[in-house]
């Protein structure tokens with residue numbers, strides 16, 4: 394997988410507002426927030442996008458969701474939040490290191506844009 398700016402954030406080469414970290418994942422505030430709370434949750438191991446995940450990544454994907462749960466609680470948005478994964482450029486993915494967008498603190502419409 395090509396090096397991305399998220400890998401550089403993991404290596405602390407680029408500064409980010411980190412809100413959570415464990416051995417598996419890192420979470421930091423989106424630089425261009427689309428909601429009052431907008432946090433990106435990324436695996437520390439490289440995965441380009443969701444469709445590159447396989448059976449061997451089942452535990453990792455679960456941990457990302459559980460991290461989202463925990464962060465939502467810590468950020469006070471556990472009652473209402475949205476998780477978005479943009480998979481592929483056509484879906485709006487711009488950084489090719491898998492990430493969950495955790496959004497909250499406002500109301501959301503459906504369907505998403």
Ligand code: AMP
Nearest residue numbers: 398409422423424425479485486487488
């Ligand atoms: P996506 O478009 O789904 O690939 O999401 C990439 C996200 O990364 C966007 O919401 C950007 O605002 C965010 N982003 C880009 N550069 C940074 C950065 N240096 N720190 C935090 N978030 C960033």
